[in-house]
Amino acid sequence: MKAVVKPVSEVPATIYDVAERANVSPATVSRVLRGTQPVAPATEERVRKAVAALRFRPSRLGVALAERKHAANGIVFPDLSGPFYTEVVLGYEEMAAQRGRSVLILSTRDRADAAQAVLSLADRVDGMVLFGRTVSDDVVQEVAATGVPVVLLGRPEVPGTDVINTENERSACQLTRHLLDHGHRRVVYLGDPTASADAAGRWAGVSKALKEARRRRFIATCGADESAGRATAKELLRSRTRPDALVCFNDEVALGAMLAAEELGLRPGADVAITGWDDVMAARFARPALTTVRQPMRELGAQAAAALDERITGARAGLIHRVLPTEVLIRDSCGGHRT
Incomplete structure (x- = not known):
């Protein structure tokens, strides 16, 4: 009896297969397919040719994983005690919730492993806010180099990051x-x-x-x-x-x-x-x-969350450096009139 040879069913191509064929990252493939951020014409052409050659059909899950979409932001504080940080967190969480994102909060107070904790958090979020001198500039640059958007608060500018401060x-x-x-x-x-x-x-x-x-x-x-x-x-x-x-x-x-x-x-x-x-x-x-x-404590947190979301979604490609105004209030503790 003559053997019947049946064709092996084709395994569907993944976004990673497309990325490998086009010699780009999976995130770049996702950006081309979604049109969320500008991509060089030559790169876009390679991606689209790879998509056609592999008959790739994107799935929501695959694209989300490639884009590292966790629907969560991270915010790192040097401390969490006191009313100042509470107000900043409230402003941050309110804005993040409006953008459909949850918030993971990390305090580096008394942590010998602060740098490692921040790098570990970066693997679990779509973007990160770093407040003050929680970690060194080298660690900030290491996080930014992974492609995770970073916003700095109360800290001098580090290349590749957004910066939002208040006037002092x-x-x-x-x-x-x-x-x-x-x-x-x-x-x-x-x-x-x-x-x-x-x-x-x-x-x-x-x-x-x-x-x-x-x-x-x-x-x-x-x-x-x-x-x-x-x-x-x-x-x-x-x-x-x-x-x-x-x-x-x-x-x-x-x-x-x-x-x-x-x-x-x-x-x-x-x-x-x-x-x-x-x-x-x-x-x-x-x-x-x-x-x-x-100083606008809640506004500081809210602007940080909004700036981070703009970077994550691709609504803004360029970096920002903002300084929010502060206001002197003369009251009785220095012998002046009450404001």
Whole structure:
């Protein structure tokens, strides 16, 4: 009996087969088929010829995997405690939800493996926001080199990334000039300029105003929370040459400084001027109300989420560098009127 030879049914081509034949990445094949981002004409022609030769029919799942679509964004913070980070997260999550994306949050505080944790997160998200000096520039560039879109917040620009910051130096200078104009002569900055770009920018503004007025520049290195502000301020206010004004890195430090002053029998706003930064809710209801600098915390998070989504979807190809404005609010803690 003559054997009957049956043809082996063809195995459908995959997006990876097309990519190999066209000598491009699977993501490039996906961009050509979806038309989501511009592709060089010669590259597009190779892809379309490969698609025709292999009779490729794209599936939603295959294209999604090739594009690394996780429908999730990552955001990395140096810390998650305190009202500032809470507000940024709220703004970020609200915008991300509107764009149909979930959010994976990572804090690098006290993590010896921060760099590895960030690189691992990059494998599980479509894009990433990095806040402050959570990891080195080399790690940022390594993430960006994988094709994962990166947005930086509160940090100087790194090649290949979007950057969104808030204004620091101008408002810090304006705030310090106000103190000097109202008779304060021994002004001390409570913060650590080496800890973040924001802290460095605020010290630069304070320093500029003091230099213009030919006043000595004093700085007391201080952490960024209430307990650090309380301890540092108490030490300063106990000294024989105590300052008559404390310009604090943020509202938490300032509120701690106000507690320290009261514990020593000093009146904030009368015996010593105290200012903060952020304009968190507690600043408005403190007694005396805290002079501070309002920055758009929720807007910062929202813009970061929107910028990341634009890069992921291909709605924007070029990089952005934005600086959001801040506003000095004069209240009772420096002897001024309430805002």
